[in-house]
Amino acid sequence: MKKVFLLGLMSATLCLGLNAQRSVYNRDVRFGFKIDPVFANSFRAAENDIERSGSGFGVNYGLMADILFSDGRGAFATGLEVAHASSELIYSTSSRGLKRAEAAGVDQSYKLKLQYLQIPLSVKLKTNQNNGFRFWGQFGTYMGALLKSRMDYSYGSTSESNVNAMKNTNKVNMGLLVGAGGEYEVAPKTDLFFGIGMENGFTDITANKDWKDGKVGLNRWAIRLGMFF
Structure with missing residues (x-):
């Protein structure tokens, strides 16, 4: 509850600041909100004897900010969002x-349920508007701070659910961010935002000194939905 309250307070403070100022270094700024259904979450293990099992669903939600280029056909895109992942x-x-010491001779299964406070940092290029539509492409990175990590695990006849795994999960996640989509103007200075995006994690999700499993990255595919105003 404390983390949810803190996030709400940060969002409210940011929104007040956004409404009070619409430019950064004499560049126009657009603000908006988003909710991104994540239809594919998958861990990517570097070691051959570790397999991923299925792909979990998740969601990203939060605030967006586009600091516009002078010609209006591009922007430096950032924001503040909460990202949920599971695989x-x-x-x-x-x-x-x-659990390698206790699980000698049998497979071990681990499902991690993760939550991050995430900041995207990217360049977004746009086409000219035509009949209210314009298309965009995005390339950049993101940085996430771990808010919550829960784990379900099983081996042999032993299993446990919803175990706190914060100390066994790296506290920071970074990676490549790419996307493409479009915007549609529904009213002056109000645009619907839609597209598809991919996050390719660079960092090791599992704390290797505990898991002894090499690098395990996190890849995600999401539908981008939101509104700028």
Whole structure:
């Protein structure tokens, strides 16, 4: 509850600041909100004896800010969002995994449920508007701070659900951000925002000193939905 309250307070403070100022270094700024259904979350393990099992769903939601280029056909895009991710790994060797000492000779299955406070940093290029429509492409990065990490695990006849895994999960996540989509003007200075995006994680999600599993990245595909005003 404290984290939700803190996020709400930060969002309210940011919104007040956004309404009070519509320019940064003499560049026009557009603000908006978003909700991105994430239809694919998957861990990417570097080691061959670790398999991913399925792809979980998730969601990103938060605030957007576009600092416009002088010609209006591009922007430096950023914001503040909460990102939820969930995926599963299966360890087929007793030399890796969080429970490797207890699970000798049997597979270990781990489902991690993660929540990040995330800041995207990217360049967005746009076409000229035609009949209210314009298209955009986006390229950049993102930085996320871990808010919550929960884990379901099983091996042999042993299993446990919703275990706190904060100390076994890296506290920072960074990666490549790309996307493409369009905008439609529904009223002066009010645009619907839509598209598709991909996040390709660079950092190791699992704390390697605990898991002994090499690098495990997080990849995500999402539908981008929002509104600028």
